[in-house]
Amino acid sequence: xxxxxxxxxxxxxxxxxxxxxxxxxxxxxxxxxxxxxxxxxxxxxxxxxxxxxxxxxxxxxxxxxxxxxxxxxxxxxxxxxxxxxxxxxxxxxxxxxxxxxxxxxxxxxxxxxxxxxxxxxxxxxxxxxxxxxxxxxxxxxxxxxxxxxxxxxxxxxxxxxxxxxxxxxxxxxxxxxxxxxxxxxxxxxxxxxxxxxxxxxxxxxx
Amino acid sequence: xxxxxxxxxxxxxxxxxxxxxxxxxxxxxxxxxxxxxxxxxxxxxxxxxxxxxxxxxxxxxxxxxxxxxxxxxxxxxxxxxxxxxxxxxxxxxxxxxxxxxxxxxxxxxxxxxxxxxxxxxxxxxxxxxxxxxxxxxxxxxxxxxxxxxxxxxxxxxxxxxxxxxxxxxxxxxxxxxxxxxxxxxxxxxxxxxxxxxxxxxxxxxxxxxxxxxxxxxxxxxxxxxxxxxxxxxxxxxxxxxxxxxxxxxxxxxxxxxxxxxxxxxxxxxxxxxxxxxxxxxxxxxxxxxxxxxxxxxxxxxxxxxxxxxxxxxxxxxxxxxxxxxxxxxxxxxxxxxxxxxxxxxxxxxxxxxxxxxxxxxxxxxxxxxxxxxxxxxxxxxxxxxxxxxxxxxxxxxxx
Numbered sequence: 001x002x003x004x005x006x007x008x009x010x011x012x013x014x015x016x017x018x019x020x021x022x023x024x025x026x027x028x029x030x031x032x033x034x035x036x037x038x039x040x041x042x043x044x045x046x047x048x049x050x051x052x053x054x055x056x057x058x059x060x061x062x063x064x065x066x067x068x069x070x071x072x073x074x075x076x077x078x079x080x081x082x083x084x085x086x087x088x089x090x091x092x093x094x095x096x097x098x099x100x101x102x103x104x105x106x107x108x109x110x111x112x113x114x115x116x117x118x119x120x121x122x123x124x125x126x127x128x129x130x131x132x133x134x135x136x137x138x139x140x141x142x143x144x145x146x147x148x149x150x151x152x153x154x155x156x157x158x159x160x161x162x163x164x165x166x167x168x169x170x171x172x173x174x175x176x177x178x179x180x181x182x183x184x185x186x187x188x189x190x191x192x193x194x195x196x197x198x199x200x201x202x203x204x205x206x
Numbered sequence: 207x208x209x210x211x212x213x214x215x216x217x218x219x220x221x222x223x224x225x226x227x228x229x230x231x232x233x234x235x236x237x238x239x240x241x242x243x244x245x246x247x248x249x250x251x252x253x254x255x256x257x258x259x260x261x262x263x264x265x266x267x268x269x270x271x272x273x274x275x276x277x278x279x280x281x282x283x284x285x286x287x288x289x290x291x292x293x294x295x296x297x298x299x300x301x302x303x304x305x306x307x308x309x310x311x312x313x314x315x316x317x318x319x320x321x322x323x324x325x326x327x328x329x330x331x332x333x334x335x336x337x338x339x340x341x342x343x344x345x346x347x348x349x350x351x352x353x354x355x356x357x358x359x360x361x362x363x364x365x366x367x368x369x370x371x372x373x374x375x376x377x378x379x380x381x382x383x384x385x386x387x388x389x390x391x392x393x394x395x396x397x398x399x400x401x402x403x404x405x406x407x408x409x410x411x412x413x414x415x416x417x418x419x420x421x422x423x424x425x426x427x428x429x430x431x432x433x434x435x436x437x438x439x440x441x442x443x444x445x446x447x448x449x450x451x452x453x454x455x456x457x458x459x460x461x462x463x464x465x466x467x468x469x470x471x472x473x474x475x476x477x478x479x480x481x482x483x484x485x486x487x488x489x490x491x492x493x494x495x496x497x498x499x500x501x502x503x504x505x506x507x508x509x510x511x512x513x514x515x516x517x518x519x520x521x522x523x524x525x526x527x528x529x530x531x532x533x534x535x536x537x538x539x540x541x542x543x544x545x546x547x548x549x550x551x552x553x554x555x556x557x558x559x560x561x562x563x564x565x566x567x568x569x570x571x572x573x574x575x576x577x578x579x580x581x582x583x584x585x586x587x588x589x590x591x592x593x594x595x596x597x598x599x600x601x602x603x604x605x
Binding site: 104108109110113114115117120123126127130132 | 402403405406407408462463464465466594
């Protein structure tokens with residue numbers, strides 16, 4: 001039987017709240033999405049100029065990954081090839097696609113165009129953290145915990161990865177939700193087993 | 207197991223010719239393939255120059271014998287792959303373990319664009335046969351069937367380094383004794399999708415492109431297909447004519463810098479060239495000619511130039527971008543230029559970099575502008591750098 005994998009940390013961003021490992025770290029209920037995301041960036045005193053170039057999907061996913069890895073991930077613990085990312089969402093890059101489509105009526109914007117793919121958010125997280133492992137992005141109607149578990153366990157159990165960030169990052173206009181999990185083979189004092197029940201519980205935090 | 211990989215045949219089609227002979231003649235006569243758009247139905251007609259293969263789909267169907275609805279991507283592929291296989295003339299081909307590794311980036315987008323004109327107007331309309339072969343792998347299967355290859359086939363799509371990676375991968379299949387013969391390369395047809403996409407990125411030159419020129423303004427899109435027939439040492443010994451050369455080095459490295467642009471210092475390009483040299487056991491001074499990626503965009507040429515400078519300074523081999531003839535054929539460019547590199551070794555040719563006027567201010571070298579024939583070339587490097595920083599260099603060496 002295969003060894004169990006473990007959720008080392010989680011981050012959920014939804015409805016003006018930022019949760020880390022189930023604990024509310026930041027709240028801002030009054031801003032629109034772009035303003036809310038910027039307030040997260042400022043609250044955690046992040047310093048990454050490229051943030052300002054990103055579309056909202058990448059901003060949301062990138063911020064969630066920053067909070068997820070904060071205090072729970074040691075940079076030199078794994079080789080770049082040993083860390084991967086598996087994400088899913090419902091609306092692909094449609095939020096930015098629509099903005100690009102509107103811009104193309106006048107002059108098509110190169111800076112919007114380069115975000116017209118959902119997996120760009122994975123690229124942004126990988127570039128930031130120098131992750132070079134396997135990655136995949138899936139478009140699904142709803143969050144499918146069983147599917148995520150099959151994908152991630154395959155990568156970890158076959159020693160393709162040692163750590164995997166997985167979960168859901170979805171944006172469309174003012175709707176947004178991110179739920180990320182850092183999953184590793186090792187167990188820690190605060191880790192919980194990587195099971196459908198546990199990730200669904202965290203996903204439904206609010 | 208580490209047997210060397212030999213090039214036994216070549217085939218190519220692009221805006222400057224339907225076969226190898228026509229290409230050599232166009233190079234010698236300085237005949238570029240760019241011009242006004244004549245075949246592609248687009249709003250950019252008369253505004254943006256492209257390098258079209260001067261054959262309509264109807265003419266390509268007549269040449270290849272493929273069904274009338276076949277995507278132009280597959281039509282171009284079959285023309286060049288067939289030429290390469292015939293050129294190689296491998297005895298007892300049917301008895302060998304054979305493979306087809308083909309790259310493309312647009313798949314059947316040309317036909318899908320036709321489908322959507324009707325479909326968007328009325329969701330009950332549009333011919334489904336036009337989208338049936340949309341995905342990239344379909345093109346490979348259509349052509350592999352025609353070539354009679356059933357042992358192994360796969361498709362690689364890594365933007366503009368796609369077909370260089372196909373050759374790289376094919377070499378590994380042979381080196382590891384999984385296959386005896388691999389036809390490897392790539393194909394891409396011009397489509398509205400790519401023309402509009404590159405136009406959006408604002409990297410198309412409204413004039414004919416000027417690679418590695420201080421005043422370069424962008425690339426011209428092209429289309430075409432190129433294939434090499436790679437064979438093991440064992441198969442090479444059974445051939446009735448000498449092989450062209452060996453594939454002695456290859457490497458793929460990634461910038462991980464931006465969705466489309468290269469890092470300004472050309473980190474990925476440097477690592478790819480350096481890695482290919484290491485693989486082949488050669489020094490920079492052993493390289494006799496570099497077929498540059500040289501798209502003509504400000505970003506590529508300065509990044510590639512910086513990487514060349516870092517690796518080769520102060521002794522620069524002759525180099526040029528043949529995209530000044532063929533335009534940028536995207537997924538096909540790596541293998542089309544691999545064909546040119548192989549022909550360079552065979553015929554002792556250094557290709558001119560057309561329309562070059564002013565040396566780039568940040569670089570201590572300039573590309574070759576004259577057609578040179580009859581020079582002994584032992585080692586030729588071919589660069590193919592793709593979006594996302596996906597950089598590949600190949601090195602071909604005299605056998």
